[in-house]
Each structure stands twice: as C-alpha cells, then as structure tokens.
C-alpha cells in the first residue's frame with residue numbers, strides 16, 4: 001500500500017503520518033520526491049483495512065498495490081483451480097455447460113429437462129427449489145420437495161445437481177441434495193451466509209451482485225475461501241445499469257480480466273443477462289468464445305408454464321442448436337495470447 005502525500009506537504013505532517021503508521025505496527029519506506037513524497041507501507045496490511053488512511057496529515061491519495069483478496073488471487077496461487085464435481089471438471093481449460101429450469105416445477109418436467117441437458121452435452125443440471133423472487137406473492141420454490149425431484153432427475157441421468165441456497169437456515173437440507181451450491185446475485189454479499197458456505201466441503205457457484213463490482217465479487221469469493229472452502233466457481237450474470245434493453249448488462253471483458261486476476265473458474269450466465277429467449281444463445285456463444293470455463297443456462301420444455309423466468313428459457317430445440325454451435329467453436333485463450341504478446345519484439349513500428 002502506498003500513501004502519496006500532497007504537493008508541498010509539510011515535514012511535520014509527513015512525520016506525523018509515518019509515526020501513526022508505525023504506531024499501527026507497520027514499517028514504512030520513504031521516497032521523497034521533488035514535489036511529492038511517497039510513503040510505502042511494508043508487510044501484510046490486512047489489519048489496516050478500515051483505518052482512516054486518507055485522513056492522515058498531508059495524505060493526498062491511498063493506492064493499493066497488491067489485491068485485498070489473497071486466496072482468490074493469482075498472485076498467491078498461480079495455477080488454475082480445476083474443480084471436480086463427481087468427475088465433472090471445471091476450470092483450467094475444462095469447460096462445462098450447466099442447464100435446466102429456473103425453478104423446479106414438476107417431476108416430469110425436471111426429468112425431461114435433465115434428459116435434454118444430458119443428450120445435448122450439458123454436464124450438470126440446474127434447478128431452483130428456493131427462489132429469490134422480487135415479489136413475496138410470486139412462486140417461492142418447492143423447497144425440499146423440489147430438491148427431491150432434482151434427485152430423481154439425477155438418478156435418471158447421472159447429472160450432478162446445482163441448486164440455490166438462500167438462507168443459513170436451509171443449509172442442512174440443501175447440502176443433502178446439492179452437488180454444487182449456488183449463491184445468487186441477491187446473496188452475493190450476505191457475508192454471514194458466505195462464511196457458513198465456507199465451512200462446507202461442497203463446490204459453490206457464486207454469482208456477482210445485482211450492482212456489484214468485479215472487486216466485490218472477488219471479495220465475496222474470499223469470504224468463502226477464508227473459511228476453508230476453495231472450491232468456488234465465479235459466475236457473471238450481469239449487473240443493473242442504465243441500459244433498459246437488456247435485463248442485466250454483462251461485460252464479457254471481465255472474463256479475460258478476471259482470468260488474469262484469479263485462478264478460480266469463471267462461468268457466464270447468459271439467461272439472467274439477456275432476459276429474453278431470443279438473445280440468450282448469442283450471449284452464451286459470446287461467453288464461451290471469450291474463454292469462459294462454462295455456462296449456466298435456463299431451459300424449459302414449456303416456457304409459458306414455467307413458474308419463473310419463462311421469458312428467458314431456451315426451448316430444448318434452442319439448446320440443441322446452441323450446443324451444436326459451441327462444438328465447432330474454438331474459444332479464446334487469454335493465457336495463450338499473453339504468451340504470444342511476451343514474444344513481441346517491439347511496441348512501435350516505424351515504417
């Protein structure tokens with residue numbers, strides 16, 4: 001961490017700031033400049049979080065040098081994390097599509113959709129039994145009955161179950177049925193819940209918050225990992241912006257950016273971003289093209305009867321079309337590009 005002092009900061013202010021940092025238990029390294037002095041704070045700075053560094057005498061700017069997320073960061077874990085869910089791998093070049101309904105509705109539908117998912121190459125089945133709905137008057141999920149239906153679909157197809165957990169009180173029941181626990185956008189910063197999930201030995205799909213930043217997303221992953229659970233899959237589902245043409249704005253540049261910053265797998269949720277069936281597949285294709293480790297997609301056999309998110313559900317035939325297209329796609333590899341970039345001889349060609 002670096003403190004850039006104000007232009008012409010007085011020596012007594014600089015000394016007072018240095019003394020305060022030392023009082024907080026940190027050594028400093030001083031770089032006096034012609035106009036501005038720079039103070040480097042040495043060592044692990046996690047205990048300084050929340051200290052009013054920007055208000056110390058003469059301080060103009062506080063700059064972070066290393067990432068505040070440690071376990072999630074590539075700085076501390078250079079190799080890609082590959083998560084293994086009952087033999088299904090995700091991360092480090094192992095790609096995985098997860099498909100299924102938004103909400104589990106009937107046993108017949110969920111079994112049918114699990115078969116559609118499996119036949120077309122999806123590796124896991126999604127389905128919500130505890131639903132985070134904007135209105136308390138809409139369908140809230142079948143809860144354990146829904147999880148039992150997911151289990152039947154798993155028995156028929158062998159696909160591992162991905163399902164959302166909303167509350168600490170439901171941990172035991174969701175743990176019993178889920179192979180991967182989904183933490184949705186609304187709970188992305190429910191820190192007590194994240195800490196409890198961190199104590200479990202089950203992989204987690206962690207979505208970004210409704211208006212969350214990339215750094216907040218990584219810090220939420222850090223909450224889970226700080227309790228010992230390193231099996232976190234980050235999921236980009238878009239955020240709320242001024243753009244009203246889409247349900248959520250998804251910035252796919254974040255895929256290669258995050259791949260540089262974190263070793264965790266990153267998947268894209270095109271369904272909650274696009275919000276409309278006709279745009280889901282193109283976004284799914286783009287997400288894989290840009291190099292995501294996978295997708296989580298909503299599919300329904302009869303969207304008009306779906307109990308949630310029918311607008312954005314792909315029909316089985318759409319899913320089949322998309323999966324065929326994806327087979328022919330060579331996804332971008334940021335790692336390969338970085339290697340290629342390293343070999344370049346010059347940044348400037350003068351003809």
Ligand code: PEP
Nearest residue numbers: 102184185186207237272
């Ligand atoms: C979902 O996956 O159905 C869901 C509610 O997603 P999100 O948390 O991204 O809104």
Ligand code: MN
Nearest residue numbers: 102298308309
């Ligand atoms: Mn949904």
